Amino acid sequence: SAVISQKPSRDICQRGTSLTIQCQVDSQVTMMFWYRQQPGQSLTLIATANQGSEATYESGFVIDKFPISRPNLTFSTLTVSNMSPEDSSIYLCSVGTGDRYGYTFGSGTRLTVV
Amino acid sequence: GENVEQHPSTLSVQEGDSAVIKCTYSDSASNYFPWYKQELGKRPQLIIDIRSNVGEKKDQRIAVTLNKTAKHFSLHITETQPEDSAVYFCAASRFDQFYFGTGTSLTVIP
Numbered sequence: 096s097a098v099i100s101q102k103p104s105r106d107i108c109q110r111g112t113s114l115t116i117q118c119q120v121d122s123q124v125t126m127m128f129w130y131r132q133q134p135g136q137s138l139t140l141i142a143t144a145n146q147g148s149e150a151t152y153e154s155g156f157v158i159d160k161f162p163i164s165r166p167n168l169t170f171s172t173l174t175v176s177n178m179s180p181e182d183s184s185i186y187l188c189s190v191g192t193g194d195r196y197g198y199t200f201g202s203g204t205r206l207t208v209v
Numbered sequence: 210g211e212n213v214e215q216h217p218s219t220l221s222v223q224e225g226d227s228a229v230i231k232c233t234y235s236d237s238a239s240n241y242f243p244w245y246k247q248e249l250g251k252r253p254q255l256i257i258d259i260r261s262n263v264g265e266k267k268d269q270r271i272a273v274t275l276n277k278t279a280k281h282f283s284l285h286i287t288e289t290q291p292e293d294s295a296v297y298f299c300a301a302s303r304f305d306q307f308y309f310g311t312g313t314s315l316t317v318i319p
Contacts, residue, residue, distance in 0.1 A: 125305075126305050128306070128307070136311075137298060137309045137311045137312050138253065138298065139309070140308065143305075187252060189307075198243065200252040200254075201252065202251075202252050203252055
């Protein structure tokens, strides 16, 4: 399965600022996704990062708040914009190779907004 | 969209006993059902999966069953060990997008 490098691993940010999270994969992958996991909760899909086009967002998530880039098949970024304490969460990227096996997760970014 | 429900939310078993976690899904188009194990502070790890054309799959002490008609699938862990203690998530996938259940916190008591 693919090896994912996600950074930063954690950050403490002031409200009103933005944080960009990076996800680098060691091989080309078809699918890249961004999830949020609030403390003690399940994983919620934020969006699908599409290479060469705009991301596809799930209900409740919008591009202005969570802009996503995917410039190539090995890299993606998620920005959490104009942060508030409610954005405190773990953000994870996930990748798939299109064969429906080996969907793996990055190590996560633990974000605390103060 | 897809709605995945998972039960129970917490489960305690004695070491050596079996543990069963159940999930239901709403979208009949879902055709891939993975299970993830997440240890405290770590990323979710895929432990077993099943596709909609298969009714049961087993990997050593772990097995998953799928009932497409009833739209439910279950994780079975036999001969549980303390290292099985973790949060387990089921998921249902369609069009390569995963929708996760709410998680089951499993504690195996030595």
